[in-house]
Amino acid sequence: MDGYNFAYLDEQTKRMIRRALLKAVAIPGYQVPFGGREMPMPYGWGTGGVQLTASILGADDILKVIDQGADDTTNAVSIRHFFQRVAGVETTTATTAADVIQTRHRIPETPLRAGQILVFQVPIPEPLRFIEPSEQETRLMHALEEYGVMHVKLYEDIARYGHIATTYAYPVKVDGRYVMDPSPIPKFDNPKLDGNPALMLFGAGREKRLYAIPPHTRVESLDFEDHPFEIQRWEHSCALCGSDRSYLDEVITDDKGGRMFVCSDTDYCQTRRGEVA
Amino acid sequence: MDKEMTVKTEMTRDLVWPGLADPAHDSQRLFRQILGAMSEPGTLTTLAVPAPPQAAPSDALGAALWGVILTLCDLETRVWIAADLDSPPLREALTFHTGARITDDPANADFALLTHESFDPQTPFALGSDTYPDRGTTLLVAVERLDNAGPLSLSGPGIETTRALDIGDSPGCRALMDRLAANRASFPRGLDMIFGCGAQLAAVPRSTRVDSREVN
DSSP states (O other): OTTSBTTBSOHHHHHHHHHHHHHHHHSTTOOEEOOOOOOSSOTTSSHHHHHHHHHHOOTTOEEEEEETTBSSSHHHHHHHHHHHHHHOOEEOSOGGGOSEEEEESOOOSSOOOTTOEEEEEOSOOOTTTTTOOOHHHHHHHHHTTOOHHHHHHHHHHHHHHSSOOOOBSOOEEETTTEEEOOOSOBGGGHHHHTTOSSEEEEEETTTTEEEEEOTTOOEEEOOOSSSOOOOOOOSSOOTTTOOSSSOEEEEEOSSSSOEEEEESOHHHHHHHTTOOO | OOOOOOOOOOOBTTBOOOOOSSHHHHHHHHHHHHHHHHHSTTOOEEOOOOOOOSSTTGGGTOHHHHHHHHHHOOTTOEEEEOTTTOOHHHHHHHHHHHOOEEESOGGGOSEEEEETTTOOTTSOOOBOOSSOTTOBOEEEEEOSOOBSOSSEEEESTTOSSOEEOBOOSSHHHHHHHHHHHHHHHHTTSOOEEEEEETTEEEEEOTTOEEEEOOOO
């Protein structure tokens, strides 16, 4: 840890991010601009999430980092090692033991509890960006609650495919006001955003935006009366733990078409198999 | 669980305005308490920070709000101070410990320091704009008391059902809660408030609905 301030960022940067976080919590779902710093990892590797985690993390916190649900994939391992090195914090893979969980594109299957903080890594924070490329315009659309185009986009799915084909980064409305990109989590995880007792923070490093969902906040996935929001379902159960209610990854096992379905959340799967260390 | 902090001995005039003994870790611990208070409006938390000197007018500020200032203010922030709290020692201590700039223009302030007695609903604090609602003043207000009881009920983000909050009976306290209730009409523009009473702290952001439980 020599040569670095605790948790890598200097204190003034942390204060700037902390002030922005308080405004993000006060205006749920609104994207607060912040002075994102260059981090010792490339954009797209979670620089936004890392800056948020660095600003909230304390020496007594236990940190968990997941990448698509897994604790043992490249992004999760490198960020976990980063904080072990620059903050000297204790880390865990157990969802229940963690105080702060940084996540790339999943919400753990194990329900979160009050007091936990979930930090999301966000590539593109603006849900309207693919419809309207101008930042000035999208800001105005948020100010005026001009969200009709979002429904048009979902309707185009229905016109083309017969159902809403958006499967990840599925737009939500927070506390009846701001339409928000929940980051590229599968829509399977969207119901977990609603009324969650944990605090959820979102950080986009390249775009320099952060936003938040406080605990117990109403979060609705956009839909239509005749095409209600639905989550993914599988005909399979997890090949390892047998769970029929978790998000499953399809794994190719050979070059003859062999495949299996396993839980994307490795901690959930291992706990169910009684293998937790 | 909070570790004792040793009071620094920098002198401003003849009274000691304490700083944070271990800035990186103390401000992190305090920030997490403030973040918790803001994300669960109306919950009470006690900050373990050394109190400002026990002499008027600084004793009215209280330890909790002084801790908020030490945690959040720096040379990038502008602070507005109400007349009843303003004093040369406070200004010196604020500048010495944080480097914050002091402003006379409430519309230009990131933080405003006031007491329930000096709260005036007509003060033109910044509410943010429709496109940038985050650019509003955060009010740090010393109130009569903090208690989870009374006729005022909070609901909204951060509150599972409802939560009662009592900040006092004075006309200023009532005006503060009325002002918070008015936030809904201008949302997302609005005022976020952090209340302090001694070392106790609670926050009510603009997203909170404030209702009177009294049956009419």
